Amino acid sequence: xxxxxxxxxxxxERLNQDQMERIHGASMQILRHPGIICxxxxxxxxxxxxxxxVTADTAARFWQVSIPEAMVLSALKTTPKVVRLGARREENxxxxxxxxxxxxxxxxxxxxxxxxxxxETFVSKADHSVEVELxxxxxxxxxxxxxxxxxxxxxxxxxxxxxxxxxxxxDEDITEENKDVNKFFTCLxxxxxxxxxxxxxxxxxxxxxxxxxxxxxxxxxxxxxxxISFITCVFKSPLQMVDDTTQICIEVxxxxxxxxxxxxxxxxxxxxxxxxxxxxxxxxxxxxxxxMSQLINPxxxxxxxxxxxxxxxxDLADSxxxxxxxxYNVDCVQMARFYGLPCYSTAGVADVKVPGIQATVExxxxxxxxxxxxxxxxxxxxxxxxxxxxxxxxxxxxxDAHIGxxxxxxxxxxxxxAEVTTSLEQIRQVMATSQKxxxxxxxxxxxxxxxxxxxPFEGDKAKDExxxxxxxxxxxxxxxxxxxxPPEISERIFREIPGILPRLNIYREG
Amino acid sequence: MTDDIIERIKQNVIxxxxxxxxxxxxxxxxxxxxxxxxxxQALDEGIDSRRIVIEGLTEAMKIVGEKFEAKKYFIPDMxxxxxxxxxxxxxxxxxxxxFGVASKGKVLMATVKGDLHDIGKNxxxxxxxxxxxxxxxxxxxxxxxxxxxxxxEENPDLLxxxxxxxTTMVAMKETIDSLSQAGLRDxxxxxxxxxxxxxxxxxxIGADGYGxxxxxxxxxxxELQQAS
Numbered sequence: 001x002x003x004x005x006x007x008x009x010x011x012x013e014r015l016n017q018d019q020m021e022r023i024h025g026a027s028m029q030i031l032r033h034p035g036i037i038c039x040x041x042x043x044x045x046x047x048x049x050x051x052x053x054v055t056a057d058t059a060a061r062f063w064q065v066s067i068p069e070a071m072v073l074s075a076l077k078t079t080p081k082v083v084r085l086g087a088r089r090e091e092n093x094x095x096x097x098x099x100x101x102x103x104x105x106x107x108x109x110x111x112x113x114x115x116x117x118x119x120e121t122f123v124s125k126a127d128h129s130v131e132v133e134l135x136x137x138x139x140x141x142x143x144x145x146x147x148x149x150x151x152x153x154x155x156x157x158x159x160x161x162x163x164x165x166x167x168x169x170x171d172e173d174i175t176e177e178n179k180d181v182n183k184f185f186t187c188l189x190x191x192x193x194x195x196x197x198x199x200x201x202x203x204x205x206x207x208x209x210x211x212x213x214x215x216x217x218x219x220x221x222x223x224x225x226x227x228i229s230f231i232t233c234v235f236k237s238p239l240q241m242v243d244d245t246t247q248i249c250i251e252v253x254x255x256x257x258x259x260x261x262x263x264x265x266x267x268x269x270x271x272x273x274x275x276x277x278x279x280x281x282x283x284x285x286x287x288x289x290x291x292m293s294q295l296i297n298p299x300x301x302x303x304x305x306x307x308x309x310x311x312x313x314x315d316l317a318d319s320x321x322x323x324x325x326x327x328y329n330v331d332c333v334q335m336a337r338f339y340g341l342p343c344y345s346t347a348g349v350a351d352v353k354v355p356g357i358q359a360t361v362e363x364x365x366x367x368x369x370x371x372x373x374x375x376x377x378x379x380x381x382x383x384x385x386x387x388x389x390x391x392x393x394x395x396x397x398x399x400d401a402h403i404g405x406x407x408x409x410x411x412x413x414x415x416x417x418a419e420v421t422t423s424l425e426q427i428r429q430v431m432a433t434s435q436k437x438x439x440x441x442x443x444x445x446x447x448x449x450x451x452x453x454x455x456p457f458e459g460d461k462a463k464d465e466x467x468x469x470x471x472x473x474x475x476x477x478x479x480x481x482x483x484x485x486p487p488e489i490s491e492r493i494f495r496e497i498p499g500i501l502p503r504l505n506i507y508r509e510g
Numbered sequence: 511m512t513d514d515i516i517e518r519i520k521q522n523v524i525x526x527x528x529x530x531x532x533x534x535x536x537x538x539x540x541x542x543x544x545x546x547x548x549x550x551q552a553l554d555e556g557i558d559s560r561r562i563v564i565e566g567l568t569e570a571m572k573i574v575g576e577k578f579e580a581k582k583y584f585i586p587d588m589x590x591x592x593x594x595x596x597x598x599x600x601x602x603x604x605x606x607x608x609f610g611v612a613s614k615g616k617v618l619m620a621t622v623k624g625d626l627h628d629i630g631k632n633x634x635x636x637x638x639x640x641x642x643x644x645x646x647x648x649x650x651x652x653x654x655x656x657x658x659x660x661x662x663e664e665n666p667d668l669l670x671x672x673x674x675x676x677t678t679m680v681a682m683k684e685t686i687d688s689l690s691q692a693g694l695r696d697x698x699x700x701x702x703x704x705x706x707x708x709x710x711x712x713x714x715i716g717a718d719g720y721g722x723x724x725x726x727x728x729x730x731x732x733e734l735q736q737a738s
Contacts, residue, residue, distance in 0.1 A: 435628075435632040435635065435647070436632070439586050439633075440590050440593065443526060443533075443590055446584065447535060454581075454584065
């Protein structure tokens with residue numbers, strides 16, 4: 001049985017059928033004219049060999065590709081409508097079904113900054129006898145040890161369904177050459193949920209896949225239970241296929257591993273500010289990538305990856321906390337559903353740099369709306385602050401609790417004959433008692449999870465102690481043991497996969 | 511055998527199972543004897559009713575209290591367990607009387623005149639009953655005259671008054687004044703509670719105690735009893 005996630009019983013949609021068809025039509029026109037600018041020769045050749053009009057610029061620095069609608073429609077026929085993301089523990093697998101609004105939440109980004117929280121005691125200047133404990137925040141460079149901690153934490157966050165490394169590893173002994181094997185190994189060795197990541201170096205793709213095969217139990221087992229998957233942002237908006245990420249896309253697709261083909265335009269700067277314009281453009285970009293994937297390997301398991309943001313009006317940086325972010329993203333979820341494809345979507349990023357009221361408002365805003373839209377895989381959902389530049393583990397613990405509440409919110413109502421009969425019996429029984437209280441019927445529903453338990457970080461109600469409680473919870477979760485890769489398999493990995501740092505070997509002597 | 515049945519009573523109190531039809535936390539408990547059936551069975555087997563109270567009910571409620579403090583139990587859990595103890599005490603009362611064991615005290619409970627909100631009062635009633643008090647619930651919208659008459663008739667140790675509205679909390683003062691006028695104020699301790707009330711308000715109207723919630727009310731009742 002895969003993870004349950006939450007099956008949204010009534011999805012929220014912004015676009016009607018006519019509007020979705022208009023967006024689709026606009027995307028098809030964009031792909032034909034102006035078309036895309038392709039910086040990858042092999043991709044240009046692939047498009048050309050299947051009949052797209054490809055024109056090289058005079059210096060052969062890029063190729064102008066006009067993709068016909070028929071090529072996209074043909075690709076959509078072979079693109080899988082259901083993609084399975086496996087896991088070391090198979091019950092942690094995820095089934096992304098384009099026809100089913102079952103929502104999974106995942107971490108994401110690769111932030112450079114890890115934000116520690118400390119609890120410090122402050123004394124009132126006015127009255128030195130008054131002391132108060134407050135949270136203080138301390139940013140620092142993310143390291144391998146932090147990625148280990150993030151994976152352990154993620155393993156124990158009940159509502160984290162899939163894991164994308166939330167922190168960039170910047171240790172001195174981490175290089176471009178060894179980064180991929182070390183980050184995948186660290187994630188896989190500290191959690192049993194699905195692990196998804198981008199690649200730093202295409203050269204290491206086969207080492208990473210080989211590592212996953214060893215863990216999964218061989219090549220065939222990995223195909224059956226793909227414990228890892230990849231993400232590549234093929235397009236630099238607007239409409240430019242980037243050389244290296246396109247090459248990663250080509251190679252992952254050739255190997256048949258699950259791949260998110262994402263695009264991330266910024267409405268107002270790298271895409272139109274208007275909702276229809278941004279959505280038509282990102283839809284064209286994603287479909288361009290999907291079309292290429294299916295030309296290379298028809299049936300390759302690719303996922304529609306939409307990460308549109310809106311330009312911040314004060315700094316032109318990505319803005320995640322504004323309503324337009326939700327407009328763009330809900331529309332993309334609908335467009336993926338229009339094609340029957342599962343959607344990798346985006347929610348839960350705060351623009352502010354530290355946890356607090358602003359972060360909670362910004363995060364919950366998109367957590368609720370995007371989940372309600374029925375996106376199958378929502379990334380960026382845990383711990384992200386400062387527009388994806390910072391990961392804070394205390395914030396991840398808060399997000400986990402809030403996502404749990406969102407999942408409860410979206411559950412289908414249970415109203416049928418048996419339920420109504422039970423309620424009538426309860427009402428009659430209670431009315432026959434002197435105190436007329438229904439409280440005793442709460443308990444079974446609490447235990448079954450149908451009744452949400454009190455907010456876990458509540459203090460004594462006289463003051464807000466949420467951050468202090470969440471900090472305690474984070475420390476407790478990070479200390480909990482996890483199920484590591486067994487010693488014999490770990491030994492094989494260290495023997496056969498080059499580049500993994502010996503200090504990551506938890507079984508080595510000394 | 512005696513130890514076994516007392517342990518089963520204890521576990522069923524912790525799980526809040528009053529009747530055999532009640533669910534527990536463990537699978538397969540529906541249909542198994544619960545507190546009411548087990549207490550009766552224990553008495554039938556000749557087990558000392560005092561042992562049932564001390565080793566079964568009191569020990570169980572101690573554990574329930576610890577779980578509540580640790581936030582492993584919530585109000586519905588506490589109430590369910592307290593209800594089972596109240597039901598057990600109803601069965602045990604005549605047997606305890608044979609040993610000259612009385613309840614911990616007699617309490618009258620009422621929501622005051624003009625106020626129909628009785629959830630808080632009901633919860634306090636359940637908790638006090640579960641704690642071993644003999645509790646009589648006068649209901650809601652109870653006038654000072656009715657309360658005075660009941661105090662005269664029942665001769666309770668304590669009187670609990672509840673109000674939810676700022677407009678009805680004044681009836682608490684009227685009630686206490688009526689008790690004074692009837693010459694009964696010195697014969698009963700008065701504890702008040704409810705959302706708009708406070709320790710300051712309790713002192714202002716001449717009440718003996720204030721309960722912030724049901725468990726706090728229980729502690730105040732215990733303190734007032736010990737002091738008297």
